[in-house]
Structures are given as C-alpha cells and as structure tokens.
Amino acid sequence: MSKRLIVDPDQCTSCRLCELACSQLAVGAYQPSRSHIQVLIHADDAFFFPLVCIQCEDAACMDACPTEALVRDPDTNAVVVVEENCTECGLCVTACPYGAIRCFDGRAFKCELCGGDPECVKYCSPGALRYESEDSWSPEQRKAYAAQMQDLAEEVLS
Amino acid sequence: MxxxxxxxxxxxxxxxxxxxxxxxxxxxxxxxxxxxxxxxxxxxxxxxxxxxxxxxxxxxxxxxxxxxxxxxxxxxxxxxxxxxxxxxxxxxxxxxxxxxxxxxxxxxxxxxxxxxxxxxxxxxxxxxxxxxxxxxxxxxxxxxxxxxxxxxxxxxxxxxxxxxxxxxxxxxxxxxxxxxxxxxxxxxxxxxxxxxxxxxxxxxGTGGITVADPKGFRAAFLDAAEKLKAGDVTGTGLPQFGTAVLVNVINEQGAFPVRNFQQAQFESAEAISGETIAEQILIRKRSCFACPMACGRVTAVKEGPFAGKGEGPEYESLWSLGAAAGVSDLAAVSKANYICNELGLDTITAGSTVACAMELFEEGVIAAEQAGCDLRFGNGAAVVELMSKIGRREGFGDVLAEGGARVAEKFGRPELFMGVKKLEAPAYDPRGVHGMGLQYATSNRGACHVRGYMIAPEILGVPVKMDPHATEGKAAMNIAFQNLTAALDSTGICLFVTFSVGGPEILAHLTAATGFDYDLDEMVQAGERIWNLEKLFNMRAGFGRKDDTLPPRWLSEPIPAGPAKGKTVPLDEMLTEYYQLRGWDEQGQPTKEKLATLGL
Structure with missing residues (x-):
C-alpha cells in the first residue's frame, strides 16, 4: 500500500517552513514563490491551509495533458512531470481543481513526493504534514479528509 | 553577491x-x-x-x-x-x-x-x-x-x-x-x-535566497528543530501557552510588578495567565515566518463591552495593560491590546505610562477632571479608553503620548517613572531578579529585556541556574548574553531559540549560510563590536554613567511582600564590575585599547 502526503490544516501554524524545504530541493534556493506546497493564510479568519497536490486517483491534470507529460510513478503513486514532453501549454494548470500545478521556465511544476521521501514533512514541527500509509486511515479519517478538501475548494473558489 | x-x-x-x-x-x-x-x-x-x-x-x-x-x-x-x-x-x-x-x-x-x-x-x-x-x-x-x-x-x-x-x-x-x-x-x-x-x-518578492552549503545548513536546521522540540520552554511552554506562560512563573518568583512597581506579586495573576487565555479567548496558534514554536495567539473576546479580535496579548502586554495598572479583567486587557495593535502603540510603554499616571492620580497629583476618567488602579475600562486617546492624541491621551518619563517630569514627580533612559521597563521587577536590574541599567536602548535576557539564567536556569537575589557572576553573564544577543539579532533569527540552543547552533547556521568561516569567538566578538558601537553612539548623544541607573524605587524601596520581600537592587557593585569586564572606564566610556581590539 503506497503512502500519502496527509495535510492536517488544524495543526498548521502558518510558519511556511514547508515552502522553504520544498523550494530548496525544487530550485536550489529558499524561494517560496517556487515551492510546490503553498500555505494559504487568511489570517483574519485564522485559516491556514498547506495547499499541495494530493495525487488524485483520477487525476484531471493527466487527462488534460495532450503530450503525456504527466505520468504516474508506480512506486510512490505520485503524478510526475516528464520534462521533455512538457510544452508549457498550461492545460493541467487549468484542469487542477486545487491549483496545485504551476508553470515556470517552460515546464509544469508540481509536488512529486520527493521520490517517496517528502522533505516538507521533516520541517513540519506541529505535524500538519505527515507521510502515512493509506491503509492506516480509519473511515472517519477518510471522511474528515474529504470534508477538508471540500472546504478548501470552496475557499479557493470564493 | x-x-x-x-x-x-x-x-x-x-x-x-x-x-x-x-x-x-x-x-x-x-x-x-x-x-x-x-x-x-x-x-x-x-x-x-x-x-x-x-x-x-x-x-x-x-x-x-x-x-x-x-x-x-x-x-x-x-x-x-x-x-x-x-x-x-x-x-x-x-x-x-x-x-x-x-x-x-x-x-x-x-x-x-x-x-x-x-x-x-x-x-x-x-x-x-x-x-x-x-x-x-x-x-x-x-x-x-x-x-x-x-x-x-x-x-x-x-x-x-x-x-x-x-x-x-x-x-x-x-x-x-x-x-x-x-x-x-x-x-x-x-x-x-x-x-x-x-x-x-x-x-x-518572487526571488530566492541561496546558502553556501545547503547540506550543512539543512543539518543545522534539523538539529536545532529537534532541540527546540525537546526543550521545556521552546517545545512545551511557548507552543502551549505562548509567551503568557510566564505570568504564573514570574509571579510565583515575586518579581511580577504590580501597580507601577508598588508590589511584586499580583493577587489576580491567574486571571491574566496563559492558562486562562487558552481557556477563554484562544482561537488558534500562529507562527512568525519559519518558526517551529508558534508562540503567537489568535484570540477573540466574543461578547461584552470589550468584544474584539486579534492576536495576543503577549506576556509583556498582559502585564503592562493588566497587572501594572492593577487590572485583572482579561477581556479589558485583550481589548486594550487589540487597540494598541490597530493604532500602532507599544503596549509596554502605553500600559506603563497609564500605570504611572494612575499612581500620580492616587497621590492626588493628577485631578479627575484633568484625566477625563477615573484613574484609580484596577479600572480596566479607563485603560481601554486611554489606549484609543493616546493613539490619536486626544484629550488626556495627548499628555500620555509623551511616555512615562515626560509625564512624571511634567507633574513634578520624576521618581514615579519606572524605566531607564526614558524607556519603560518590561514585566520583571529587578529587585527580585538582580541581573535584570543590571541589564535595564546598561541596555543601549534603556530598560529593555530582549538585549540580555537575564531571566533565562536567574529564573529558568538557562544555560545555568543563578540565584536571582545574588550579584555574583551577574556582570559576566549579562555581558555574555548582551554580546551573543547582538550577534543573534544581526543574523535575523528570533531570540526565543536561545531557550534551547546557543552559540554553536547559531554559528552552524551562519557559517553554512554565508560561507564566512566564522568561529564562535569571531561571531561573539561581532556582537561585542555591535554593543560597543551602540554605546559610542549613545555617548555622543550625551548619555553616560549618570544614565546607567535605575529609578529610586528599585534602588531603595524594598519589595513589600512575597519571595523577594525586603530586596532592592544592589546596582553599584554590579555596574562597576560590568564596566571593568567590558573594558570601559569608570564613566562607562570604552577604552582606546578595547576599541582597537574590536576594530572600532
């Protein structure tokens, strides 16, 4: 059973260390604008949400991609970018319901789970990010997770 | 670059x-x-x-x-x-x-x-x-x-x-x-x-910052993060209760100033403590950038005359807008704190200035009609009202907007100002924590706690436990803290990490990031250089030994009750030793030799 990057927004304190950890590996600099994970901060409502690709089973980005530049990594279950196939057409960016893919420098960028050892998790002291086996989830956890994603979608769209 | x-x-x-x-x-x-x-x-x-x-x-x-x-x-x-x-x-x-x-x-x-x-x-x-x-x-x-x-x-x-x-x-x-x-x-x-x-x-800004040694830097962070998580203050106290965790701690030491430093233990400390915040007004914790501790508190007072929302109050604000003015109503303290943040007021000075005015009022020096409100200690509504007035310089707020030193001077009672170099002291009575008295007297910006936090050794036992009522070793420890803090501040990290980590961890970050091959001595000496530079500026601005002193209340009025009963600050002996160890003359002027050593 493959693991999943679990986001528990209730534990998030908006420190953004995940953005720093991610961007250092992604682009070799501490550069939140280029992080695959972005903490949405609506401070007035005390709403903090680390937004990152959830590697959907039925991934809209893969369906939208006309050049087969997005493929499933069989080991980690992550949707990964095949750089040489990507034309930066942006269709995946539009298709993603969560805004978890962006384009820079002629290619799509997204979380690829660091090949199965996500760096952001190591920097998250409060435990808002965890990398866990999916079969360790109870039905309640699955429901709660689904509800959170629904809330997030409403938040992003509103 | x-x-x-x-x-x-x-x-x-x-x-x-x-x-x-x-x-x-x-x-x-x-x-x-x-x-x-x-x-x-x-x-x-x-x-x-x-x-x-x-x-x-x-x-x-x-x-x-x-x-x-x-x-x-x-x-x-x-x-x-x-x-x-x-x-x-x-x-x-x-x-x-x-x-x-x-x-x-x-x-x-x-x-x-x-x-x-x-x-x-x-x-x-x-x-x-x-x-x-x-x-x-x-x-x-x-x-x-x-x-x-x-x-x-x-x-x-x-x-x-x-x-x-x-x-x-x-x-x-x-x-x-x-x-x-x-x-x-x-x-x-x-x-x-x-x-x-x-x-x-x-x-x-959409750009990024690179570091010279990414692997070493990552290792430095992960090492520090583990130590922060394991530390009592950084892993439990601050994450759980924020800085307000200190209210009960300092109060139990008998060093929590009350009613303009007339007493040093607050009978209602519990009502304005971190524990009470967690019960009554806390919504969630919030971090500053890159902080694993998250001492910030998002809070709301949901109903009543002091309804509002925001962040805090922090420890210092709970004291200055609370105990310093004899106020025990957490809702009023929170509201006053929210107003300070909205109008852009320093909560410590704002609250302390009101506390000073309250003592002047109770002494009959300030009249009710002049103040425009009942300035007796304990009147939370008056504190709230005055924050709005000070922030906009309206009515009596215009007088208080000058700060406690000028207010006490104006009313002919300069001894009732509780601070140094016109900066109001924060929430530690130095009579109960002697090293803090030396820190207040010598800090380059006046009575300030975050330039050499002697509470760490004297109360919390970090890095070693010192007797808060003794003077021995305080000058040396205060200098070490002041120098290290000047270096730490200059790096851009938060002072609070020093509850669990010290020079070596800071150095590991700094060298891996900059590529400068600092050793610990050079880094701490940079802090000493900065401290002396600040001191030289102050001397050119007219400050000298006469200003490195404390209000008469702390020097000669003993604490009336509690664990520090009978204590005053024995400043002179600590200050003389401090100047000597700093390599300064009797007037607190850095010697030529010292300046040469520091390249100043």
Missing part, C-alpha cells in the same frame, strides 16, 4: 523622492553580520548623534539579516534601526512576521529611509520595481485598515509594514507594525516613520 545576503541596499530619499540601489558591502557584512549590526554601523556612519529623532536628518533603516528568509530556525526577522523618538538613544526594534523575508526575496537586504516627504506616501517594492505612491487616502487609517486597503489595491501577496494613527501623530512610543499584529515595538520607531510621512512599505 555572496550567498545568504540579497546583496543590495535600497536607499530612498523621501525629501527628494529619489530611489537608489547600492551594493551591500561584503566586508562590513562580515564584521557586523547584518540586520541590527550592519544597520547600526551604517546608521552611526551616516547620522549625527545629536540629531532630533523626529527631524528629517534622522534616518530609518529596515534591515534583515543573512538568515532572514532562509530555513534557519525562526529566520524571519527584520529590525528597525534609528534614533528613538522616545529615548534619544540608538534604537533597534526587532520584529517577526513575513515582511523581512519578502524584502529579501524582492532583492534587498535593507531599506534606508532618508529625509521626509511633504505629503503622505507609501513605498511600493515589487521585485526590482520601486516607487513612491501618494498615501493621502490612507492617512488616518488604522494599521488593519491600511493593510486591507493596500492588499486590495496591490494584491494579497504584498507584505506590508505600516504605522497607525499613533505613528502619524508622533506618539513617542509608536510602533511599526506588520502582519497586522506584529510590532517593531519599542523606542518609538513608528514616530520616526511618521515624521517622514511614510505610511507604509509594501513589498512583493
């Missing part, structure tokens, strides 16, 4: 509306690290010590350190360096939140604000594109309204520092605020910004 630094200084002449970039001086950066140190060096080179803080000849530096914006432990700080409007000393107010990192991502280590604009302006920095925009519509608005308006106009990604009405009205203890609730709080740096008619600086 080198790693860790953005490599550029942005210089803005508000009189001439001229905007220039200049390269950061790498040699100076090594000697003064960055942030507090480097900005103070540049400030002292450029500004005459005798300048009126509110004159256009004063300059305001908003400076980051080399670790700001990196994944260093708590590496998100910027510092406002200037000559303080409240104190007339060198000022350096340190602040977290998200502004400092964003400034570096936009390409600048610091912004130097010179001259003064005729009309209100906002400085907008959008990566390399910098311009001054008219801010007439924002003038008069609160900090929160200003941030909301600028976010609407420029976009939500902009990070903003601004002043509220207090800064505009030159309240002598106005702050510079960012992220709505974070304050570069002390010494009146917001009044200096107000005197320049600069309402806000808004910045968006």
């Amino acid at each position: 080198r790693h860790a630094y953005a490599g550029k200084v942005l210089r803005v002449d508000l009189s001439q509306r001229r905007i220039r970039e200049e390269p950061l001086d790498a040699e100076l950066a090594r000697a003064y690290i960055g942030g507090r140190g480097l900005a103070t060096k540049m400030f002292c080179d450029e500004v005459a010590a005798g300048v009126d803080p509110l004159h256009l000849g004063n300059k305001l530096f908003l400076a980051t350190g080399p670790l700001t914006g990196t994944a260093a432990m708590c590496g998100g700080r910027y510092m406002a360096v200037t000559k303080g409007a409240l104190t007339g000393t060198i000022a350096c107010s340190n602040c977290g939140g998200n502004f400092g990192p964003e400034l570096k991502y936009a390409g600048y280590d610091m912004v130097v604000l010179e001259g003064a604009s005729g009309e209100p302006v906002v400085l907008v920095i959008d990566d390399g594109k910098v311009e001054l925009q008219p801010a007439g519509k924002l003038w008069g608005k609160t900090v929160h309204e200003t941030e909301d308006a600028l976010h609407k106009q420029l976009g939500k990604n902009f990070k903003i520092v601004s002043i509220g009405p207090a800064g505009e009205k030159l309240v002598r203890f106005a702050c510079i605020m960012n992220d709505k609730h974070r304050a570069a709080g002390r010494s009146g740096v917001g009044a200096v910004m107000g005197s320049k008619k600069l309402k806000a600086v808004a910045v968006r």
Whole structure:
C-alpha cells in the first residue's frame, strides 16, 4: 500500500517552513514563490491551509495533458512531470481543481513526493504534514479528509 | 553577491523622492553580520548623534539579516534601526512576521529611509520595481485598515509594514507594525516613520535566497528543530501557552510588578495567565515566518463591552495593560491590546505610562477632571479608553503620548517613572531578579529585556541556574548574553531559540549560510563590536554613567511582600564590575585599547 502526503490544516501554524524545504530541493534556493506546497493564510479568519497536490486517483491534470507529460510513478503513486514532453501549454494548470500545478521556465511544476521521501514533512514541527500509509486511515479519517478538501475548494473558489 | 545576503541596499530619499540601489558591502557584512549590526554601523556612519529623532536628518533603516528568509530556525526577522523618538538613544526594534523575508526575496537586504516627504506616501517594492505612491487616502487609517486597503489595491501577496494613527501623530512610543499584529515595538520607531510621512512599505518578492552549503545548513536546521522540540520552554511552554506562560512563573518568583512597581506579586495573576487565555479567548496558534514554536495567539473576546479580535496579548502586554495598572479583567486587557495593535502603540510603554499616571492620580497629583476618567488602579475600562486617546492624541491621551518619563517630569514627580533612559521597563521587577536590574541599567536602548535576557539564567536556569537575589557572576553573564544577543539579532533569527540552543547552533547556521568561516569567538566578538558601537553612539548623544541607573524605587524601596520581600537592587557593585569586564572606564566610556581590539 503506497503512502500519502496527509495535510492536517488544524495543526498548521502558518510558519511556511514547508515552502522553504520544498523550494530548496525544487530550485536550489529558499524561494517560496517556487515551492510546490503553498500555505494559504487568511489570517483574519485564522485559516491556514498547506495547499499541495494530493495525487488524485483520477487525476484531471493527466487527462488534460495532450503530450503525456504527466505520468504516474508506480512506486510512490505520485503524478510526475516528464520534462521533455512538457510544452508549457498550461492545460493541467487549468484542469487542477486545487491549483496545485504551476508553470515556470517552460515546464509544469508540481509536488512529486520527493521520490517517496517528502522533505516538507521533516520541517513540519506541529505535524500538519505527515507521510502515512493509506491503509492506516480509519473511515472517519477518510471522511474528515474529504470534508477538508471540500472546504478548501470552496475557499479557493470564493 | 555572496550567498545568504540579497546583496543590495535600497536607499530612498523621501525629501527628494529619489530611489537608489547600492551594493551591500561584503566586508562590513562580515564584521557586523547584518540586520541590527550592519544597520547600526551604517546608521552611526551616516547620522549625527545629536540629531532630533523626529527631524528629517534622522534616518530609518529596515534591515534583515543573512538568515532572514532562509530555513534557519525562526529566520524571519527584520529590525528597525534609528534614533528613538522616545529615548534619544540608538534604537533597534526587532520584529517577526513575513515582511523581512519578502524584502529579501524582492532583492534587498535593507531599506534606508532618508529625509521626509511633504505629503503622505507609501513605498511600493515589487521585485526590482520601486516607487513612491501618494498615501493621502490612507492617512488616518488604522494599521488593519491600511493593510486591507493596500492588499486590495496591490494584491494579497504584498507584505506590508505600516504605522497607525499613533505613528502619524508622533506618539513617542509608536510602533511599526506588520502582519497586522506584529510590532517593531519599542523606542518609538513608528514616530520616526511618521515624521517622514511614510505610511507604509509594501513589498512583493518572487526571488530566492541561496546558502553556501545547503547540506550543512539543512543539518543545522534539523538539529536545532529537534532541540527546540525537546526543550521545556521552546517545545512545551511557548507552543502551549505562548509567551503568557510566564505570568504564573514570574509571579510565583515575586518579581511580577504590580501597580507601577508598588508590589511584586499580583493577587489576580491567574486571571491574566496563559492558562486562562487558552481557556477563554484562544482561537488558534500562529507562527512568525519559519518558526517551529508558534508562540503567537489568535484570540477573540466574543461578547461584552470589550468584544474584539486579534492576536495576543503577549506576556509583556498582559502585564503592562493588566497587572501594572492593577487590572485583572482579561477581556479589558485583550481589548486594550487589540487597540494598541490597530493604532500602532507599544503596549509596554502605553500600559506603563497609564500605570504611572494612575499612581500620580492616587497621590492626588493628577485631578479627575484633568484625566477625563477615573484613574484609580484596577479600572480596566479607563485603560481601554486611554489606549484609543493616546493613539490619536486626544484629550488626556495627548499628555500620555509623551511616555512615562515626560509625564512624571511634567507633574513634578520624576521618581514615579519606572524605566531607564526614558524607556519603560518590561514585566520583571529587578529587585527580585538582580541581573535584570543590571541589564535595564546598561541596555543601549534603556530598560529593555530582549538585549540580555537575564531571566533565562536567574529564573529558568538557562544555560545555568543563578540565584536571582545574588550579584555574583551577574556582570559576566549579562555581558555574555548582551554580546551573543547582538550577534543573534544581526543574523535575523528570533531570540526565543536561545531557550534551547546557543552559540554553536547559531554559528552552524551562519557559517553554512554565508560561507564566512566564522568561529564562535569571531561571531561573539561581532556582537561585542555591535554593543560597543551602540554605546559610542549613545555617548555622543550625551548619555553616560549618570544614565546607567535605575529609578529610586528599585534602588531603595524594598519589595513589600512575597519571595523577594525586603530586596532592592544592589546596582553599584554590579555596574562597576560590568564596566571593568567590558573594558570601559569608570564613566562607562570604552577604552582606546578595547576599541582597537574590536576594530572600532
């Protein structure tokens, strides 16, 4: 059973260390604008949400991609970018319901789970990010997770 | 430019509306690290010590350190360096939140604000594109309204520092605020910004910061993060209760000042403690940038006359707006704190100034009709009302807007001001914590706790436990803390890490980030250099041994009750030893030999 990057927004304190950890590996600099994970901060409502690709089973980005530049990594279950196939057409960016893919420098960028050892998790002291086996989830956890994603979608769209 | 630094200084002449970039001086950066140190060096080179803080000849530096914006432990700080409007000393107010990192991502280590604009302006920095925009519509608005308006106009990604009405009205203890609730709080740096008619600086940066040794840097962070998590204060106390965890701790030591330092234990401490905050008003925890501890508290008072929401109150504010004024109503204290954040007031000085006025009132020196309200100790509603009035300089608030030293002087009772060099003391009675007395007397910006936090050894036992009622070893420990803190501040990380980590961990971050091959001695010596530089500025500004003293109450009125009953501060013996160990003469003047050693 493959693991999943679990986001528990209730534990998030908006420190953004995940953005720093991610961007250092992604682009070799501490550069939140280029992080695959972005903490949405609506401070007035005390709403903090680390937004990152959830590697959907039925991934809209893969369906939208006309050049087969997005493929499933069989080991980690992550949707990964095949750089040489990507034309930066942006269709995946539009298709993603969560805004978890962006384009820079002629290619799509997204979380690829660091090949199965996500760096952001190591920097998250409060435990808002965890990398866990999916079969360790109870039905309640699955429901709660689904509800959170629904809330997030409403938040992003509103 | 080198790693860790953005490599550029942005210089803005508000009189001439001229905007220039200049390269950061790498040699100076090594000697003064960055942030507090480097900005103070540049400030002292450029500004005459005798300048009126509110004159256009004063300059305001908003400076980051080399670790700001990196994944260093708590590496998100910027510092406002200037000559303080409240104190007339060198000022350096340190602040977290998200502004400092964003400034570096936009390409600048610091912004130097010179001259003064005729009309209100906002400085907008959008990566390399910098311009001054008219801010007439924002003038008069609160900090929160200003941030909301600028976010609407420029976009939500902009990070903003601004002043509220207090800064505009030159309240002598106005702050510079960012992220709505974070304050570069002390010494009146917001009044200096107000005197320049600069309402806000808004910045968006999409660039990045590299470090010289990414692997070493990562290891330094992960090591520190583990230690922070394991530490009592950093892993449990601060995350669980925020800085307010200290209310009960300090009160139990009998060093929690009450009613303008007339007592040192508050009978109602529990009502304004971190534990009570967690029960009654806490909504969630909030971090500054890159902080694993998250001591910030998002809170709300849901109903009643003091309904409101915001962040805090912090430990110091619970004290200054609470115990210092004899107030035990958490809702009133919270409301007063929210108002301070919205108007841009330093909560410590604001509350202490009211406490001073309350004692003057109870002594019959200030009359009720003059104050416009009942100023008896314990009147929370009066504290709330006065925060609004001070922040806008209305009525009696205009008198209090000058700060406690000037208020006590005006009413002929200067001894009732509880501070040093016109800066009100924070929430530790030095009669019960003697090293803190030495710290208050010698700190380069007046009675300040965050330049050499002697509570750590004297109360918390970090790095070693010292007897709070003894003088032995205090001078040496205070100097070590002051030097290390000056270096740490200059790197751009938060002082709170030092509850669990020390010089070696800070050094590991600094060398891996900058590539400078500092050793521990060189890093701490940079701190000593900075401390002496600040001291030299103050001496040129007219401060000397006569000013390195404490209010008569702390020197000669014993604490009336509690664990520290009968104690006063034996300052003279500690101060003499302090000057000797510093390599200063009897008047507190750094000797030529000492300055030569430091390259000053």
